[in-house]
Amino acid sequence: MHLDWYDRGILTFVLGCAPDAEPSNDASLARFGITTPRVMRRFDAVLDAVRSHQFPLDDADLTLVHRAVDYRDHMPRTG
Numbered sequence: 001m002h003l004d005w006y007d008r009g010i011l012t013f014v015l016g017c018a019p020d021a022e023p024s025n026d027a028s029l030a031r032f033g034i035t036t037p038r039v040m041r042r043f044d045a046v047l048d049a050v051r052s053h054q055f056p057l058d059d060a061d062l063t064l065v066h067r068a069v070d071y072r073d074h075m076p077r078t079g
Contacts, residue, residue: 003061006032007046011068014043020075047072 003011013031017023028036050057050065057065 003046003057003064007042008061008064010039010042011046011064014039015064015067015071022075043068044072 010032013023013028022036022040023031025036028034028039032039034042047065047068049055051069
């Protein structure tokens, strides 16, 4: 299995932000047509789905997911 282009794009986009920062709302809207809170919910949903269902992923997607999980685990989150 592999991530689809949209979910891969969300993970890559968030990982491209400065450490301990979320993407700007303007950037989120321009790239995905949704607000930053929705981008971050999708980011979390992708990681939760992969982790809870333990989907087999190809090496590139597995590496991306591991980077995203590490990013999320070290990011201060606001309520």
